[in-house]
Amino acid sequence: MSVRQVLLLVCAVPLTAAIIAAFWAMRHGEIAPVEPPDPGSIDSGQVRLGKDLAGIGACEVCHTAPGGAPYAGGLALPTPFGVIFSTNITPDPELGIGRWSAEAFRRAMRQGIDRDGRHLYPAFPYDSFTRATDEDLDAIYAYLMTVDPVHAVVPDNDLEFPFNVRLLLAGWNLLFLRQGELAYDERQDEEWNRGAYLVEGLGHCGACHSPRNLLGAVKLNAAFAGGEAEEWYVPPLNADAVAPIPWDQLQLVNYLFDGWDEDHGIAAGPMTPVVNHLYDQSENDVFAMATYLESWQRPALSDDDKMSVVERAQELDWDDSPEYLPSNLPEEPQLLQGMEVFRDQCSSCHKSGGGQLPVSLALTSTMNAPDPRNVIHIIFDGIRAPRGVTQRSMPSFGASITDDDIVDLLTYMRWHFTDKPAWSEVAEHVSNKRSHW
Numbered sequence: 370m371s372v373r374q375v376l377l378l379v380c381a382v383p384l385t386a387a388i389i390a391a392f393w394a395m396r397h398g399e400i401a402p403v404e405p406p407d408p409g410s411i412d413s414g415q416v417r418l419g420k421d422l423a424g425i426g427a428c429e430v431c432h433t434a435p436g437g438a439p440y441a442g443g444l445a446l447p448t449p450f451g452v453i454f455s456t457n458i459t460p461d462p463e464l465g466i467g468r469w470s471a472e473a474f475r476r477a478m479r480q481g482i483d484r485d486g487r488h489l490y491p492a493f494p495y496d497s498f499t500r501a502t503d504e505d506l507d508a509i510y511a512y513l514m515t516v517d518p519v520h521a522v523v524p525d526n527d528l529e530f531p532f533n534v535r536l537l538l539a540g541w542n543l544l545f546l547r548q549g550e551l552a553y554d555e556r557q558d559e560e561w562n563r564g565a566y567l568v569e570g571l572g573h574c575g576a577c578h579s580p581r582n583l584l585g586a587v588k589l590n591a592a593f594a595g596g597e598a599e600e601w602y603v604p605p606l607n608a609d610a611v612a613p614i615p616w617d618q619l620q621l622v623n624y625l626f627d628g629w630d631e632d633h634g635i636a637a638g639p640m641t642p643v644v645n646h647l648y649d650q651s652e653n654d655v656f657a658m659a660t661y662l663e664s665w666q667r668p669a670l671s672d673d674d675k676m677s678v679v680e681r682a683q684e685l686d687w688d689d690s691p692e693y694l695p696s697n698l699p700e701e702p703q704l705l706q707g708m709e710v711f712r713d714q715c716s717s718c719h720k721s722g723g724g725q726l727p728v729s730l731a732l733t734s735t736m737n738a739p740d741p742r743n744v745i746h747i748i749f750d751g752i753r754a755p756r757g758v759t760q761r762s763m764p765s766f767g768a769s770i771t772d773d774d775i776v777d778l779l780t781y782m783r784w785h786f787t788d789k790p791a792w793s794e795v796a797e798h799v800s801n802k803r804s805h806w
């Protein structure tokens with residue numbers, strides 16, 4: 370052993386021991402179990418409020434396995450550290466949270482500590498939920514106590530050492546958890562503050578829309594700069610938004626309520642369940658969220674500038690006549706091949722005409738994003754329309770178009786519909802999608 374190694378050992382061992390001792394000293398106690406409250410005795414107004422708030426928090430989305438009972442948990446959440454399964458949050462006294470008091474529930478939502486005192490993984494976005502008020506958390510608790518109890522066990526997490534040591538999350542919390550409610554911003558009006566409260570808190574929009582650091586924490590200095598979710602590219606919600614037309618409040622309201630806006634297109638993938646829950650919310654709350662998000666956008670275009678962006682996009686739309694040829698014809702063989710695939714498979718719906726037809730592809734974030742994955746998911750899986758625009762579904766093409774043709778198609782679409790640089794690693798992304806399909 371070199372002197373250097375000995376010195377390192379002499380310092381490192383006590384340091385590690387000290388850290389573990391400190392975390393041990395900071396550990397949290399158990400909160401005593403209670404008898405599950407009688408659902409009939411819970412105030413119905415509070416339950417209604419709690420149901421809406423649970424919708425904004427998309428609790429059901431994460432706490433329901435495919436084909437499983439609502440809130441019974443068991444959904445696998447892949448993370449860079451392994452797979453974490455959501456828990457059973459129905460009021461089942463043994464396997465759910467039926468024996469949790471409101472206090473234990475609030476502690477979990479604020480600090481990520483379960484009733485026994487164990488740390489919860491931040492795959493559960495308590496770093497956002499911590500912003501919620503006591504009143505709102507109590508309403509969600511009241512609502513959850515009225516859902517059907519389900520006696521269901523969830524699978525064990527599949528995490529490697531050291532990520533399976535929950536105590537280490539004390540360190541994560543120390544570094545990254547900023548507990549407590551959002552301060553009211555006096556410079557802004559009531560509506561903006563309400564929107565900030567929902568977006569930053571129960572809505573946990575930044576959990577997907579902000580980038581994360583190596584320890585999986587949302588980067589606070591890059592709020593809404595775009596992120597990743599379930600192999601989808603999550604677009605930024607700040608001034609770097611990728612759509613050619615900057616979002617304004619009304620467009621955001623359309624998108625968040627209905628999942629579709631005529632200047633931006635449709636919500637797909639992991640965003641669909643989010644908008645499907647917002648569809649049930651009060652107009653005031655959705656407007657408030659849009660007001661807050663609008664304040665993150667780059668300035669709106671003038672009416673004339675917006676008009677010319679729309680006109681330019683419409684010029685790029687295809688026509689449905691059989692002999693139609695776009696005015697900008699590519700020369701490269703790959704682009705020509707992609708153009709033929711587009712003609713055969715896509716142009717029957719993606720064409721000019723307005724009305725019930727899809728929005729011009731040139732206007733969408735999916736085509737203008739720096740990452741082709743969302744378009745690849747859409748081609749393979751199609752689109753299941755959000756609840757607000759049920760007629761806007763798209764069929765799946767994963768089985769009917771070959772990977773080579775999909776690569777050519779994507780290359781052509783990017784070239785034709787945008788003025789952005791070609792996507793890179795298109796073939797890798799397509800074969801990756803195929804292997805998981």
Ligand code: HEC
Pocket residue numbers: 422423426427428429430431432446453454455456457458465466474477478483484488489490491492493494498509571
């Ligand atoms: C992004 C996915 C996700 C969302 C959204 C989500 N949860 Fe969870 N939640 C989890 C995961 C994963 C766990 C388990 C974490 C662990 O095992 O450490 C969890 C754990 C919990 C726990 C601890 C339960 C226990 O048995 O230890 C509670 C309580 C909880 N969630 C409530 C909620 C509520 C209420 C909402 C909505 C406001 C919500 N969750 C939304 C993923 C989510």
Ligand code: HEC
Pocket residue numbers: 568572573574575576577578598601602603604605606610611612621624625633635636637638639640643658662734735743
């Ligand atoms: C589970 C991850 C996830 C969560 C949580 C989430 N989003 Fe999204 N969001 C996405 C993805 C993925 C897309 C891209 C969808 C697509 O390409 O069709 C998206 C798209 C959007 C867009 C369109 C942006 C653009 O430029 O096209 C808006 C606006 C948006 N989300 C707002 C929100 C708000 C507000 C919340 C919180 C209430 C939220 N999102 C929560 C994943 C998420």
Ligand code: HEC
Pocket residue numbers: 633634635636711714715716717718719725726727728730733734735736744747748752760761762763764766778
């Ligand atoms: C049967 C009609 C139909 C066909 C065929 C079709 N689509 Fe779609 N597509 C839709 C609808 C409807 C939407 C939802 C968007 C809308 O209504 O504005 C959509 C949306 C999209 C989007 C997302 C746009 C956005 O709003 O972000 C992409 C990308 C897309 N389609 C690509 C394709 C490609 C590539 C093909 C050919 C392989 C194709 N579509 C074939 C109907 C179709």
